[in-house]
Amino acid sequence: VTLGRRKVAVIGGGITGLTAAFYLQNFAQQKNLPVDVVLIESSLRLGGKIQTLRKDGYIIERGPESFLDYNGSVRELALDLGIEKEMVTNNNGQTYVVVGSDLYPIPNIFMHGGSLEVSSFITTGLFSLSGKLRAAGDLLLPKTREEQDEPIGDFFRRRFGKEVVENLVEPLLAGTFAGDIDHLSIQSMFPQFYQLEKQYRSLILGMKKSGHAYSKNHIDTYQTFANGLESLIEALESKLVPQTVLKGVKVESLDKTKDGTIHIHFNNIAPLKCDAVIMTTPFNATKAIFNRYGLLEDVPEMNYATIATVTMAFKQNELKKYKDAMSFYVSRNSDLAITTCTWCNHKWNNVAPEGYDLLRVYIGRVGDEAIVELSDHDIEKTVLNDLNSAIGLCEEPLFTVVSRWKESMPQYTVGHDQRMEEIKHQLYSEFPNINLVGSSYEGISIPDCIAQGKKAALEMLEEMFQ
Numbered sequence: 001v002t003l004g005r006r007k008v009a010v011i012g013g014g015i016t017g018l019t020a021a022f023y024l025q026n027f028a029q030q031k032n033l034p035v036d037v038v039l040i041e042s043s044l045r046l047g048g049k050i051q052t053l054r055k056d057g058y059i060i061e062r063g064p065e066s067f068l069d070y071n072g073s074v075r076e077l078a079l080d081l082g083i084e085k086e087m088v089t090n091n092n093g094q095t096y097v098v099v100g101s102d103l104y105p106i107p108n109i110f111m112h113g114g115s116l117e118v119s120s121f122i123t124t125g126l127f128s129l130s131g132k133l134r135a136a137g138d139l140l141l142p143k144t145r146e147e148q149d150e151p152i153g154d155f156f157r158r159r160f161g162k163e164v165v166e167n168l169v170e171p172l173l174a175g176t177f178a179g180d181i182d183h184l185s186i187q188s189m190f191p192q193f194y195q196l197e198k199q200y201r202s203l204i205l206g207m208k209k210s211g212h213a214y215s216k217n218h219i220d221t222y223q224t225f226a227n228g229l230e231s232l233i234e235a236l237e238s239k240l241v242p243q244t245v246l247k248g249v250k251v252e253s254l255d256k257t258k259d260g261t262i263h264i265h266f267n268n269i270a271p272l273k274c275d276a277v278i279m280t281t282p283f284n285a286t287k288a289i290f291n292r293y294g295l296l297e298d299v300p301e302m303n304y305a306t307i308a309t310v311t312m313a314f315k316q317n318e319l320k321k322y323k324d325a326m327s328f329y330v331s332r333n334s335d336l337a338i339t340t341c342t343w344c345n346h347k348w349n350n351v352a353p354e355g356y357d358l359l360r361v362y363i364g365r366v367g368d369e370a371i372v373e374l375s376d377h378d379i380e381k382t383v384l385n386d387l388n389s390a391i392g393l394c395e396e397p398l399f400t401v402v403s404r405w406k407e408s409m410p411q412y413t414v415g416h417d418q419r420m421e422e423i424k425h426q427l428y429s430e431f432p433n434i435n436l437v438g439s440s441y442e443g444i445s446i447p448d449c450i451a452q453g454k455k456a457a458l459e460m461l462e463e464m465f466q
């Protein structure tokens with residue numbers, strides 16, 4: 001550590017770590033603070049889960065494909081990087097749910113809660129009459145007296161009944177988080193619904209009064225970048241001083257000297273001394289690093305879902321019936337292995353050449369991971385079979401891109417917030433100059449990760465130079 005200067009290491013080069021490193025560097029420059037930043041990434045590329053493949057006029061997202069910028073953090077970052085003009089908004093289209101072997105349009109009331117269209121709920125074929133009556137019970141039922149966290153499944157079953165959960169809530173959540181609604185936490189995943197019940201008793205009335213939709217602040221347009229999400233990663237990387245980015249270097253353990261200096265040990269290079277660390281690695285990787293120091297040993301590992309995205313290009317076929325379709329989700333009542341499917345070229349302009357369809361599906365979810373282990377060929381066969389059953393597509397794709405994401409989607413199960421608080425407490429009492437952030441902690445979405453990375457950078461500088 002150079003005299004007078006402070007060194008901050010950011011571990012993990014996904015969107016959280018890149019954002020943290022960028023803002024550390026940016027704020028330090030703006031305020032003329034003597035800080036050196038180093039970003040450490042174990043793989044040979046930056047971006048973590050964000051990975052765009054640009055190929056023959058197609059833009060293919062291997063990981064995430066868009067974001068709901070409910071907290072404005074992506075826009076702020078894009079402005080600071082000078083790439084805000086590249087942000088694009090999705091086209092509108094119909095979303096469906098597959099129940100049994102049929103596709104049902106999702107009533108607007110559920111996709112855009114603010115504009116409460118009760119008529120579309122009454123006429124939908126998605127629920128039986130008794131299912132609809134039970135859902136309307138939300139208007140009358142008292143609120144729970146429990147203050148404790150509960151599974152998302154129990155919460156929505158209590159308000160809307162079993163059928164709405166099976167045919168709508170579960171498929172939407174499985175398609176988004178690949179999780180098991182009987183374990184995921186309502187307080188950590190959907191604090192806005194938990195609050196709605198507390199404040200308004202009925203979720204339907206609460207949504208109407210407060211203008212709440214599924215997203216946290218009634219934002220229902222998705223966004224991405226014209227040339228794919230990796231534009232964000234490329235812009236971030238281009239702003240970092242190249243010598244401060246270490247790729248292909250894995251952190252194995254950490255320890256500290258009496259004066260609090262942290263020593264980072266790697267698999268392949270000499271240890272690094274630094275004054276503070278922002279750790280953005282997934283929780284289990286972080287736990288392994290601290291276990292070697294004798295910390296977090298009694299803390300259980302976190303559960304992550306294993307999934308794969310499969311993107312296929314087709315010559316535009318005669319599926320005219322679905323020309324306005326954007327996506328469909330799949331309920332557990334159907335025999336399909338895929339959990340959701342998006343017409344990327346309907347949702348976004350310029351992601352496929354004229355005359356071609358680009359379809360992207362997800363496979364795998366908690367309790368159904370084995371499918372991700374199949375060969376590319378078998379995955380392709382399964383997906384084609386499912387697309388044939390669901391939408392009658394019976395053509396061969398021009399190409400298929402399979403991207404496996406093993407143990408990649410953190411599962412915030414009941415009690416998550418409290419557990420994370422306890423873990424941070426345990427760790428920070430030993431290492432007050434370390435900050436844990438990223439998708440394992442306070443939000444999985446890209447806007448949540450960016451907000452966490454930026455906040456960690458600001459807090460770190462404030463603490464160092466207060």
Ligand code: FAD
Pocket residue numbers: 011012013014015016017040041042043046047048049050062063064065066067068249250251252280281282285307309405408409437438439440444445446447449
């Ligand atoms: P990561 O991207 O996981 O980055 C962590 C980095 O740490 C990795 O690069 C890893 O290599 C590195 N690392 C690990 N161990 C070490 C070590 N010991 N030493 C050094 N480096 C290490 N979110 C949305 O908002 N919209 C979506 O549409 C969406 N879709 C998704 C689809 C998929 C298939 C997946 C997997 C996620 C999706 N998400 C989506 C979630 C979102 O993409 C992620 O939560 C987010 O990108 C995670 O960023 P991160 O920086 O916290 O973690």
